[in-house]
Amino acid sequence: MAIVKNDSLIEQEWITVDAEGDLPSSDENIIVPLARFKEERDSLLGRNGGLGVELNPGDTPEDLAGDIDRLSIITVNFPAYTDGRGYSYGRVLRERMGFTGELRAVGDVLRDQILLMHRCGFDAYDLQVDGEVALDKVRAALKEMTVYYQPTGDGRATAQSLRERRRAALEQKAS
Amino acid sequence: MYRYDDFDRQLVLERTEQFREQVKRRLAGDITEEQFRPLRLMNGVYLQLHAYMLRVAVPYGTLRADQLRQLGMIARVYDKGYGHFTTRQNIQYNWPKLDEIPDALLDLAKVEMHAIQTSGNCIRNTTTDQYAGAAADEIEDPRPYCELIRQWSTFHPEFTYLPRKFKIAVTGSPNDRAAVKVHDIGLRMHQNEAGETGFEVLVGGGLGRTPFVGKTIRDFIGKNDLFSYLEAILRVYNRFGRRDNKYKARIKILVHEEGIDKIRELVEEEWSQIKDGSLRVDDAEIAHYIEQFAPPAFEALSDDDADFERHKAENRRFANWVRSNVIEHKQPGYAIANVSLKPIGGIPGDATDTQMELVADLSEKYSFGDVRVTHEQNLVLPHVKKADLFAVWSELDKADLGTANLGYVTDIISCPGLDYCALATARSIPLSQRISERFGDLDRQHDIGELKIKISGCINACGHHHVGHIGILGLDKRGKEFYQITLGGDASQDASIGKIAGAGFSEAEVVDAIESLVTKYIDIRDGGERFIDTYRRVGMDPFKEVLYGDR
Numbered sequence: 001m002a003i004v005k006n007d008s009l010i011e012q013e014w015i016t017v018d019a020e021g022d023l024p025s026s027d028e029n030i031i032v033p034l035a036r037f038k039e040e041r042d043s044l045l046g047r048n049g050g051l052g053v054e055l056n057p058g059d060t061p062e063d064l065a066g067d068i069d070r071l072s073i074i075t076v077n078f079p080a081y082t083d084g085r086g087y088s089y090g091r092v093l094r095e096r097m098g099f100t101g102e103l104r105a106v107g108d109v110l111r112d113q114i115l116l117m118h119r120c121g122f123d124a125y126d127l128q129v130d131g132e133v134a135l136d137k138v139r140a141a142l143k144e145m146t147v148y149y150q151p152t153g154d155g156r157a158t159a160q161s162l163r164e165r166r167r168a169a170l171e172q173k174a175s
Numbered sequence: 176m177y178r179y180d181d182f183d184r185q186l187v188l189e190r191t192e193q194f195r196e197q198v199k200r201r202l203a204g205d206i207t208e209e210q211f212r213p214l215r216l217m218n219g220v221y222l223q224l225h226a227y228m229l230r231v232a233v234p235y236g237t238l239r240a241d242q243l244r245q246l247g248m249i250a251r252v253y254d255k256g257y258g259h260f261t262t263r264q265n266i267q268y269n270w271p272k273l274d275e276i277p278d279a280l281l282d283l284a285k286v287e288m289h290a291i292q293t294s295g296n297c298i299r300n301t302t303t304d305q306y307a308g309a310a311a312d313e314i315e316d317p318r319p320y321c322e323l324i325r326q327w328s329t330f331h332p333e334f335t336y337l338p339r340k341f342k343i344a345v346t347g348s349p350n351d352r353a354a355v356k357v358h359d360i361g362l363r364m365h366q367n368e369a370g371e372t373g374f375e376v377l378v379g380g381g382l383g384r385t386p387f388v389g390k391t392i393r394d395f396i397g398k399n400d401l402f403s404y405l406e407a408i409l410r411v412y413n414r415f416g417r418r419d420n421k422y423k424a425r426i427k428i429l430v431h432e433e434g435i436d437k438i439r440e441l442v443e444e445e446w447s448q449i450k451d452g453s454l455r456v457d458d459a460e461i462a463h464y465i466e467q468f469a470p471p472a473f474e475a476l477s478d479d480d481a482d483f484e485r486h487k488a489e490n491r492r493f494a495n496w497v498r499s500n501v502i503e504h505k506q507p508g509y510a511i512a513n514v515s516l517k518p519i520g521g522i523p524g525d526a527t528d529t530q531m532e533l534v535a536d537l538s539e540k541y542s543f544g545d546v547r548v549t550h551e552q553n554l555v556l557p558h559v560k561k562a563d564l565f566a567v568w569s570e571l572d573k574a575d576l577g578t579a580n581l582g583y584v585t586d587i588i589s590c591p592g593l594d595y596c597a598l599a600t601a602r603s604i605p606l607s608q609r610i611s612e613r614f615g616d617l618d619r620q621h622d623i624g625e626l627k628i629k630i631s632g633c634i635n636a637c638g639h640h641h642v643g644h645i646g647i648l649g650l651d652k653r654g655k656e657f658y659q660i661t662l663g664g665d666a667s668q669d670a671s672i673g674k675i676a677g678a679g680f681s682e683a684e685v686v687d688a689i690e691s692l693v694t695k696y697i698d699i700r701d702g703g704e705r706f707i708d709t710y711r712r713v714g715m716d717p718f719k720e721v722l723y724g725d726r
């Protein structure tokens with residue numbers, strides 16, 4: 001039970017609330033499921049504490065289009081690691097909707113998926129293991145592969161862009 | 176042919192190292208078989224009935240001589256001296272030991288090979304026309320695009336946990352030899368009205384328990400836009416494909432349930448948002464890949480070769496082989512030579528270590544070091560001088576690789592079935608061997624002409640039975656194997672799914688049943704008609720009658 005973000009362990013500062021029921025006091029930072037956010041949008045935005053939204057498989061991240069700058073965090077739930085919908089949500093949120101807050105993977109988050117998640121825009125991982133173990137896993141996972149073929153929004157140089165750079169350098173040398 | 180550069184090489188080596196660590200963790204008991212399963216599957220390691228199986232990718236069915244030689248070495252060192260070429264243009268080894276698989280993968284990496292994209296719910300190894308770059312009828316060599324697809328789809332971070340596996344096939348010729356209409360995405364190269372070359376895009380084809388012929392989602396996509404368009408389809412599938420039932424998870428079900436128009440709308444909407452992004456491939460980059468698949472240094476030859484004609488006239492067996500196994504090449508004086516892995520009574524698609532090494536040697540000597548694997552489980556030497564065909568055939572013949580049966584009734588596709596596969600409901604290999612023996616006589620095969628028999632050992636349809644002119648599906652009825660026959664399937668540009676003829680046949684009856692179908696066809700065919708043509712003309716009834724009479 002540890003959250004890793006930007007190469008360090010971070011505290012859980014958010015309360016994830018259910019689809020229904022009472023909310024904690026207005027000062028608390030809360031994360032609400034997308035459906036509830038859509039229903040209670042105005043009152044939720046009027047609270048004092050921080051606000052985040054949880055996406056579940058089948059949700060439409062585009063529903064957040066008008067409010068993306070008002071959210072500090074979006075969590076994407078992977079109920080089973082085999083359910084890969086969250087990868088698309090990550091890319092849509094980052095690359096299309098321009099979300100700049102924390103994008104946290106929650107649920108069945110395992111070492112072998114972390115690099116993929118990172119490539120799809122996630123910057124925080126809620127793992128089911130304890131502190132240092134979680135940090136070690138994330139660190140190891142992120143450096144396991146160093147060659148990337150696909151351009152995503154993660155800023156990594158693709159093999160293709162490196163090839164082009166090299167070709168250009170060679171041409172310059174030749175001329 | 177495409178050669179790996181340091182980036183490609185690095186990626187494969189990192190992957191090999193990663194898997195070695197995972198196997199170490201498993202053997203040390205740090206992880207359970209349960210936890211190990213997805214990891215091994217992502218590296219082509221399956222658990223079959225008797226042992227682990229290693230599936231090695233042959234991207235777009237193209238091999239270099241040194242690669243095929245290495246496949247032979249691996250068969251000898253890590254397996255029992257043979258390998259099995261599959262309908263996915265891959266090769267499978269049936270008896271590797273888990274603790275040795277990392278070494279086998281390292282030996283593969285040395286020749287730029289691996290087991291990536293051969294299992295799991297990812298975009299699988301892309302397949303294409305085995306005659307790419309050689310066929311007289313092709314518009315353009317599809318392999319540069321296949322290589323670009325390979326790179327785009329290798330460890331795609333967004334599409335590694337799709338609802339289900341995803342298969343893409345490409346044809347550069349109007350005569351489809353890659354069965355593109357029964358793949359999740361089929362790409363057919365053609366020219367638009369402006370004279371530009373691009374692709375028709377089909378989606379939602381597939382076999383398995385619910386077979387479909389793919390539907391056209393877009394008539395034409397330009398080469399520069401192909402990759403963003405593929406990404407758009409995959410994103411729509413990843414987001415909206417069903418995940419509640421593994422049998423309904425392929426894109427074919429999504430297309431079927433939502434309708435192609437709805438899917439097209441979603442894909443076009445998605446594509447409109449990414450088409451000008453970083454997946455747009457410019458002409459210079461495409462040219463760079465086309466150059467990597469540039470034709471080999473063909474000699475300028477006359478298309479007629481006197482020695483070749485003389486050998487044909489003098490040697491009937493050679494002439495027969497030329498007639499069935501040699502196909503027209505686009506370069507005058509050259510031919511495409513098909514190496515049958517279907518000796519009469521043999522196991523379809525199996526090749527021994529020494530056979531692989533021989534074909535590798537022959538390719539070096541006679542075919543620019545180029546070998547292809549076909550989805551019909553044969554090998555191809557794509558660029559042989561006509562003048563060399565006799566020498567090639569003589570060598571092949573000595574190694575039991577010179578069978579003259581390409582496209583004939585004994586050129587059977589068969590999945591491994593109950594001899595190896597944990598999912599099988601019946602055996603398929605022994606049945607294919609018995610059919611092959613029944614029709615072994617070459618004159619009879621010539622007389623029957625093109626007839627594609629395809630056999631699967633269960634409804635998963637790895638043996639393509641749905642698209643066999645005659646398809647055979649092995650099932651289990653109260654502990655006894657029985658075989659269901661379908662007729663009228665076709666994997667070509669005229670793709671169709673076969674129809675079930677009626678009640679199944681016992682193992683003892685099924686070969687006779689096939690023979691009665693063939694006899695009926697010969698009785699009623701019009702001049703020049705293939706079995707499938709006759710079936711299309713007369714329909715199921717006459718065939719049903721010979722199978723069941725009044726039954």
Ligand code: HEM
Pocket residue numbers: 221222223228260261262263267339342381382383384421422425589590591596597598635636637638639
């Ligand atoms: C351990 C052995 C194998 C297992 C466990 C296995 C499993 C499966 C399964 C479960 C399906 C159905 C997928 C679906 O409908 O969603 C399938 C389809 C297929 N497999 Fe296999 N298979 C095996 C061996 C092979 C072999 C040896 C070949 C090639 C000869 C092959 C090629 C195919 C093809 C072409 C299809 C049908 C096309 C499609 O709809 O994907 N498989 N396989």
Ligand code: SF4
Pocket residue numbers: 590591592593596597598599600631632633634635636637638
């Ligand atoms: S069709 Fe069935 S028996 Fe044959 S290989 Fe596929 S899963 Fe196994």
